[in-house]
Amino acid sequence: MAHAVDQMKLNLDRIEYGDISADNVAVALIFGHGESATLRISATRLSLPPAHIFEQLEINCKEGSLTAIQIKCREGIYHAQHQDHGKITGRLSLSYRLDGIAGEIVLDSITAGDGTIAGDLKFNADGWDAGIQGNKLALTWLHKMIEPLGVWPSDYSDESGSVDVDMRIQGRHADLHHVQGIIRTHAIGFYGVNAAENLSSDMNFDVKALEGWDIKAEGNLGNGALYVEPGITLGTVRPGIALEITDQPLRFAIDMHLDESLQQVNLRQLDIDHPGVMTAQVQVEAELGEEINIHMADVALTATGAGKFYTTWLQPFLLDTQFSALEIAGALETKARITANELRHLDLHFDDLHAYDGNGRFHIAGLEGALRVTDAAIPLQSSLSWRGAGIYRIDIGAGKLALESRNQAINITHWENVPVLDGLLQIDAFNITSAGRKDMTVKIDGSLTPISMADFTRAMGWPIMSGVLTGAIDGLTYSHSNLVVDGLINLGLFDGNVIVRNLRIEDLFGLAPALYADIDIHRLDLELLTGHFSFGKIQGRISGGVHKLELQAWQPVYFEAALATPEDDKTRHRISQQAVDNLGYIGGGAVNALSNGFLSIFKEYSYGRLGISCRLYNGSCEMGGVGDTPEGFIIVSRGGLLPPWIEVKGTGHSITWIALVEGLKTISSNQPEFK
C-alpha cells in the first residue's frame, strides 16, 4: 500500500520551558517502507541554562513518532555547534509533549575534556529530575561548565585533577529540592580561601530542601592535603583546618540541618576518624553570626596523638588566646557538654601529656589522670598527677591532687605538697569555681617552706642573692586573667621579714603582664644578706620598703623604695671596703667615700646609719640616703663604737634605671674578695 504522504513536517517558531528555549524548531517525520518512520528534529538555536548555546542542532532518530500530542525519538544521533566546545555529537532519545508540559531526554555518554559525561532530564508539571554521570571530568573543564551557574566559588585558581560524579538533582522551575549522589576526586588541586593539593577522596551525599537544607554526607579523604575554613571568625582570626593525609584515610560522616538563612545549624551528628590523631563524635545546635551562640553541644573525643590533634584541630581556633603556641605530646580523651554557651560537664583524661607554652609562660610534663567538672549536685571525683611543671621561670616539681566537682565548682579534696625550686608549696585550701567558663576562679591558700634565694633569684634572672625565702600566701585568687592576693605574702628573709601587700598581676599570661604591689621590709640582717654574696660584708640591720611598685612586662616602671638602718638598731654597724666600693656601683659612680687615702688600708669600718632610697619614675631614680648634703645625699653616716669610721656620700640626685641595673650586675658578677 502506498502512503498518501511520505513526510510530515511541523514547524515551531519557539519552544520555552523555564530557562530552556529553542528557536525555529522543525520536526519532520519521514516515512520509509513498512511501518517504520524516521524523525528529524532541527533547531537553529537551543539555549540551556545557565548559558549554554547550541546552534545548528540536528537530531536524526532511527525510530520516531509525531502525533498531535507529542514527539518521540529513539536511538537518535545529534549534531550541534556549542559556543565553547565546538562541534559535538552523540546519541540520545527523547520525548516531548507538544503542549510543553512534559518531556524527557536521555543523552548517552560523550567526551568531555579528557573524560566522559552522560545525562538525562525529565520534566512535567510537578517539576524536573536530572541525572549526571561524569567520569574523570577535569576540574578545569568543570569550572568552565559550572561557573556560569554562579555556584562555582569566586577567586579560586590553579585547578587540577579530575572528578567522577554520579548524581541526581530534583527541583521545580528554578528551585532546587533534592540533590544526591557520589563525588570521587582524583588528585585534585585548587587554591582559594579553601585549598586542596593532590587530594583523592570520595563522598556520598544527600541534600534536601526542607525548611532550609537537610544535609547528609559521608566519605573519606584518601590522600593529599586539604585546607578548609568553616567560615567563622574568632576575634580577628578566621580559623581553618589543614589536613595532610598520607597513610590511612580520614573518614567522616555528617548529618545536619541548616535553616534558610544559613544561620541556625543543627549538627545532629559529625563523626571524624583521623587515624593516628583523633576520633570525634560531635552534636551541636548553634546560631551562627558575628558571635556564635551555642544552644547545646556534645563532644566525645579521643586524641591518641595530642600534639598533632592540637596543631591540626585545636590551635587554629585558639590563635587569639593565651594557648596559641603550645607544644604538646601525649594523649587525651574528653567528653564535654556545653549548654547555652556554658560548659556544663567535662570529663577530661590525660595520658602522659606534656605541654609547653612557646612563649615560655607555663609548662607541664607527665600529666596523668582525669579532670571532671559537673554542674550537677551529685559530686564527681577525679585525680590528677604530674611529674613537673612551671610558671614563667619558676619550676614546680611533681604533684598530685584529688578533686571533687559539683555545681560547676571544683574542690581539691586531697593534695601533696608541691616542690617549688628547692622548697615546698604547702597548700592549705584550693578550689576552683565556674570551671571552664569565662568567670572561672581559682583560689589558693598556702605557704612556702624554705626556698633558697640563690635558686629563686637565679630562676628570675635577677642579681643572685643569698639566704632563704619562706612565706604564707593567703587568698591568692586567679580569675579573668588577673592574679590578686587579698592577704599578705609574708616572707622570712635574712632573719627579718618581708611583707608583700596589695599584690595584683593583671593579664598574668598575657603579652605584657602588669604587677602592682607594696613591699614592707623589716629588720633584715645585712650580714646574712651580704655574707655569701659578692657585695661585700655589712653588719647591721635594715628596714624600709618598696611601695607603689609597678612592673610592666616584668620590668619596673615605678616604685618608691627606701631602706635604712632602723633608728633603734643596737646591732654592730661595720662595713667592708668592698661593700663601700660596691655602693659606688649602685650610685653609678656618683659616690664619694671618705675612705680613700690612708683609710683605705683598713678592710672594715664602723658606720652610724646606712640607707638609700630611690623613687623610680620615667626611667630614672631620684636618689636619697640617710641625710642630705649640699651636693647630694649621705648613704653611710659616721658613727659606731670603734674606729675607723667612715662616711659615704652620693652626689647628684638621680641616676637612670639602666645605669643602676648595670651597677648591680657588675656587683653580682664580681668575685668576693673576702668573707
Next chain:
Amino acid sequence: MNYTREIRLLVLLIFVTGCITVNVYFPAAAAEQAADRIIKEVYGDKLENMPPATPAQPDDQSSYETLPEQGVASRLLEFLVPAAQAQEANMDISTPAINKFKASMTQRHTQLQPYYDNGAIGMDSKGLITLRDPKAVSIKERNTVNQLVAAENQDRNALYAEIASANGHPEWESDIRNTFARRWIANAPGGWYFQDTSGNWKQK
C-alpha cells in the same frame, strides 16, 4: 553687606577651632616620629642609618592614598601654628611593655616578610595586617601564616593601647592606630599591598 566680614570671621573661627581640636590634644607630628622609629626598627632598618625622626613630608605619601584626617585643614594649621607644640611634645615609646611588643614584632618580621613580598598578606587601614591572598600560601603554611598574623595583630593592638596609656592619654589609642596605619604603609617597601580607607587593596 555689613555682615560679610562677620560671616567670614565666623567661618574662619569655626575652621580654626575645628583644627585646633585635632592638633592641640593629639601631638600628630610626635606620634608620627614615634611610629616611624618603631616601624623602622621592626622593618629591620638600622637605627644608626635612620634619619632624625621627622614628620612625614607630603612626598612620602604620594605613593598611597591620603587618608581623610590628613586633609588640607590640618596641614594649613600645622603651617599656621608653629610646630613648637608638636615638636616639644615627645611621645614616650620606651616603656618595658612597648619594648617587649617591639622586640616581639621585630623578631616576627623576618618570618612575615616573604608573605608581604609575595602579596599573601597586606596592611589594612586599621594598623593591622591580614591574609589578603590565600592563594599565595601553600596548605602546609596556611596555619603558620594565620598564627603569625594573629600574633602580630595582638602585638599591634597592645602596642597602640600601651603608647596611648604610657603617654597618659588612653583616649589617643585610635589616633595612634590611625597614625601607625599610615606610617606602616609609608615606610613599607614598594610592591607590598595595603588597603585604602574604602577597603580596596592596592600595591605600593
